[in-house]
Amino acid sequence: MKKIQILGTGCPKCKKLAENAEAAAKELGIQYEIEKVTEIEKIMSFGVMMTPALVVDGQVKLVGKAASPEEIKSFLK
DSSP states (O other), X not given: OEEEEEEXXXXXXXXXXXXXXXXXXXXXXXXXXXXXXXXXXXXXXXTOOSSOEEEETTEEEEESSOXXXXXXXXXXX
């Protein structure tokens, strides 16, 4: 099971990234769990200074933009 984390405070870009990540995982037909990380201290513990950010299985894959589902699929494979 893939663990997908969305790092961000809940801004529109963060919400879009969460939606797109869920769409990508569903399209790939993989088992996944999505967690939204909104606490600044936790976000910074990943070394991320700009949100939104996408973390897959503990590794930061994307910072500072709401990627498309197509783009996110490449991180989930």
